[in-house]
Structure formats: C-alpha cells, structure tokens
Amino acid sequence: MRYETVVIGAGQAGLSAGYHLAQRGKPFVILDGADRVGGSWLNRWDSLALFTPSNRNNLPGEKFGGGFSFASKDEMAAYLQRYAEQQQLPIRLGTRVDGLFREGDGFRVTAGTESFETDNVILATGVHRVPKIPDFAGELSPDIVQLHSADYRNPGQLQPGTVLIVGAGNSGAEIGVEVGKTHKVLLAGRNVGYIPIEVRGWQGRVAFPLIWWVWEHILTEDKKPGRKVQAEALEGHGEFLIRQKEKDLLAVGIERVARIGAVVDGRPQTEDGDLLDVANVIWATGFLPDFGWIDLPGLDSSGRLANQRGAVVGQPGLYVLGQEFQYMFNSHTVGGVGKDAAYVVRQIAGRSVLTSSMV
Template sequence: MRYETVVIGAGQAGLSAGYHLAQRGQPFVILDGADHVGGSWLNRWDSLALFTPASRDNLPGVRFGGGYTFPSKDEMVAYLQRYAGQHQLPIRLNTRVDGLFGEGGGYRVTAGTESFEADNVILATGVHRVPRTPRFADELSSDIVQLHTADYRNPAQLQPGTVLIVGAGNSGAEIGVEVGKTHKVLLAGRNVGYLPIDMRGWQGKLMFPLIWWVWENILTENKKPGRKVQAEALQGHSEPLIRQKEKDLLAVGIERVPRITGVVDGRPQTEDGDVLKVANVIWCTGFLPDFGWIDLPGLDTSGRIATERGSVTGQPGLYVLGQEFQYMFNSHTVGGVGKDAAYVVRQIAARSVLTSSGLEQARSGS
C-alpha cells in the first residue's frame, strides 16, 4: 500500500497532524498499535489528571470544553476519540509499527506482515516509551513490591508497609500524595521546588494565560531564554512541581530522603549510606526513547532525534511531533502540539509541490 504521508501514532500529536493534512487535502493514513484512539493514555495511573487546564487542552478544530478544570485521563481519551470521529480521520488501529526503512527515495513502514510505502513519515509516537529504572533495581529483595509509573495504577497494588518513591518530580509528588493517604511514604530525590502560585485555584486561573503565552512565545528555541531552558530540559533537569506544594506533601506525612544510589542486603540505600526498610518501591524515574525499530543510514536513534522544527536532520520527508521542547516549552503538551503539527504539515505540503513540479519538468523534458 502506498500513501503520500504515513503518520505513526494516533495520540494528540498524530491526530493534530491528521487534521492539518486533511485541511490541505494531503493523502495520508494514521497507524496505531492500540485497539482504540488515544490508547496510550490508559497506560497511566487511575487518578492521573493533566497538568494543564481544559481551556488549554484543545487540538486544532475542536475545543475540549470544561473551562478551568484539570481533565482526567479518561476524559482525555473520550476527547481524542470524539476528535478523530468528528474529523473522520483515516486511522488504522491494531497496526503496530515495527520497522521504518528507506526505499526508492521515500520510506517503507512495516507492521507485522503489512508494509506501507510513503513519501513522508511523521513520527508521532511520543519519545518516552521504555520505563527507566536503575541497574541495581534487580538487586532488591523479592519480598519488596516494585512498580514503575508505567505499571502503577492505584494504592491497592501495594502491600502493607512503607512505600519508597524514587523520583521527586511531578509524577513522584502526585503519586506520593495519593499513596500517602494509605501508607507511610518516603520520597527520594532532589527537591525541585514548585510554582509560586496555586495552579488549582484563582491564582492559576488568573495567571495561566500569561504562563501559556510565555511558554509559546518566549520559551522557544529561537529566543535566548528558550534555548537556555531547552538545554536544561535536555540535560534532564526536572521542572518544578506544577500542582503540588511542599505543604501538600507534609499534610500526608511524606518524608524526604536523599537519592537512592544502590542496594545493600536487598534493601535500597541512600547516598548518605542509610539502608531503608521498605515494603514497596515505586520508580518515578521517567522513560527512555525507543527508536530502535528505525533503520535509516546516518540517523542516530539512540536518544532524542535531531530536528529543525520537526524536520529530521538529514532525512528528507521524515518528521517528528511531540518531542519535549521540540520548538517551544509546551511542544509536548496537548494544547501545544497543534502549532508544531501545522508547521510540519506546511513543510510536507511545500515538499509535495516541489516533488510534483520536478515530475512535471521530467515529463516535459522526456
């Protein structure tokens, strides 16, 4: 099967790309391995709520609705499904892509026994796919329940006793506050600080439009403040807590401990040498990119893929959407990815015109 453009991933990035491709009349198909649109959102903990309010969670062409509330993951899945249906986007579900190769000046995408040829490919899979845990995690005693945030759903998965949460960023804080209501919680990791305003109340409602404007117009890779923040983000520096405050952690009895550096006799050890007696460990240590299924000469798939506003360096016709700080601070957010998608699709449309013009010239000269 041949398509002008193949979009890999039917989440917010892929759907945004599909909208703009459809608006320009560009032939395309969206491939996704899940059995329904937005399926990756269901692989999160039960109580997850977006960090951005519903008023800023709009994809192009359809408003989310809900005003200044923080949507749940189930509400986000319902919105994405409604979005795909309303725009009648051509989506192939249960089609898990396992290979991307160069072919005849274009690309070949494989999914099991199926093969798709394309002039353009948009990688809209999300870049953080493989749960990251330290090597010494395997040394923990078998009587300790271990979960990564990719596997954690709710406190019912935990056994009685102390819970160690490794990673003190937003995920660790959110899960810690939830688990702290039923278990004693130790939170390991650097204190990343928190926003000086309460995002959940009137302060957030008043200030968030300004915050969003700064994210979208000042913290961009073509401006000095944006390049500085981008460099810090790519070096792994954690952003401050967006919704939780230190008082929220203290209110449920969370105790901070230094970062975990190893295991002694099956128990986690802090950098200060303390060995912690815990019954559960939740690894809130993030994810690693997984582009190992891409086989293109000259493309480094070991980490973040280098792009210029989404156009992959050295790979004409290959694009990425949804990377952290792809162009602006909020490029990876639901409400931010649409702007990048519009830019990428403009590049595809321009490339299509050039390709068509070249073919016409070739025919005229023959």
C-alpha cells in the same frame, strides 16, 4: 499500499498532524497499534488528571470544553476518540509498526505482514515509551514490591509498609500525595521547585493564560531563556511541579531523602549512604524513547532524534512530533502540539511542491 504521508501514532500529536494534512487535502494514513484512539491515556494511574486546565487542552479545530477544570485521563481519552471521529481522520487501529526503512527517495513502513510506501513519515509515537529503571533495581530484595509509574494504578497494589518513590518530578509528587494517605512515603530526588501560585484556584485562572503565553513564546528554542530550560530538560532535570506544592507533600507526611545511588543487601541506599527499610518502591524515573525499530542509514535512533522544528536532521521526509520541548516548553502537551504539527505539515507541503517541480 502507498500514501504521500504516513503518520505513526494516533495520540494527540498524530491526530493534530492528521487535522492539518486533511485541511491541505493531503493523502495520508494514521497507523496505531492500539485497539482504540486515545488508549495510551487509559494505561496510566487511576487518579491521573492532566497538568493543564481543560481550556488549554484543545486540539486544532475542536475545543476540549470544561473551562478551568483539570480533566481526568478517561475524559482525555474520550475527547481524542471523539475528535478522530468528528474530523473523519483515516486511522488504521491494531496496526503496530515494527520497521521503517529507506525506499528510494521515500520510505517503507512495515507492520507485521503489511507494508506501506510513502514519501513522508511523521513519528507521533509520544514521549512515554519505555519505562526508565536503573540497572540496580534488579538487586532489590524480592520481598519489596516494585512498580514503575507506568504500571502503578492505585495504592491497592502496594503491600503494608513504607513506600519509597524514586523521582521527585510531577509524577512522583502526584503519586506520593495519593499514596501518602495510606502509607508512609519517602520521596527520593532533587527538589525541582514549583509554580508559586495555586493553579487549581482563582490564582491559576488569572495567571495561567500568562504562564501559557510564556511557555509558547518565551520558552522556545530560538530564545535564550528557552534554550536554557531546554538544555536542563534534555539533561534529565525534572520540570518544576505544576500542581503540587511542598506543603501538599508535608500535609500527608512525605519525607524527602537523598537520591538513590545503589542497592546494598537488597535494600536501597541513598547517595548519602543511608540504607532505607522499605516495603515498596515506585520508580517515577521517566521514560526512554523507543526508536530501535527504525533502520535508516546515518540515523542514530538510540535516543532523542535531532530535529529542526520537527524535521529530523539528515533524513529528508522524516518528521517527529510530541517530543518534550521539541520547539517550545509545552510542545508535548495536548494543547501545545498542534502548533508544532501545523509547522511540520507546512514543511511537508513545501517539500511536495518542490518534488513536483523537479519531476
């Protein structure tokens, strides 16, 4: 099968790309290994709510609705499925891509026994791919329950006793506040700070439009403040807390401890040398990209793909969407990715015109 463009991933990034391709009348297909659109949202913890208000969760061409509420993961999954149906996007579900190769000036995309030839590929596989867990995690005592945040669903998975949450970013803080209602919680990791207003109340309603504008227009890679924040993000420094505050952590009795540096005699040890007696560990340590299935000459697929506004460096026709701070602070959010998608599709349209003129 041949398409001008193959989009890999039917999440918010892939759907946004599909919308803009359809608006330009470009032939394309979206491939996704899940059995439903938005399925990846359902594979997160039960109480997960988006960190941005619903009125900022709009994909191009269709509002999410819900005003200033913070949507649940189920509501987001339903929105994405509804969006794909209403936009009539050509999506092939149950098609798990396992290879990407050069084929002349274009590409060959493989998914099991199927093969797709294409001029352009948009990698819209999202940022939450492979759970990142330190190597010494395997040295923990088998009596300790271990979960990554990708596998955590609710406190019912945990055994009685203290819970150590490793990673003090948004996920660690949100899970900590929930678990702190039923367990003693230790939170290990750098204090990343927080938005100094209550975003869930009237202050958020007033200030969030300005916050969003700053994310979209000031914290970009072509401006000095944005480059500084981007560099910190790429170095693994956690984003500041959006919804939780230090007082919220203290309210449920969460105790902060130093970073975890090793395991000694089956127990986690902080960088300060303290051994922690815990019954559970939740690794809220983020994710690694998963581009190992890409086999392209000259491409380093071991980490974040170097790109210029989505165009992968040194790989004509290959684009990426939805990476954290791809161009602006909110590039990986539901409401932010559409702007990047529009830019990428403009590049594809320009490339198509150039290719046609050379024929």
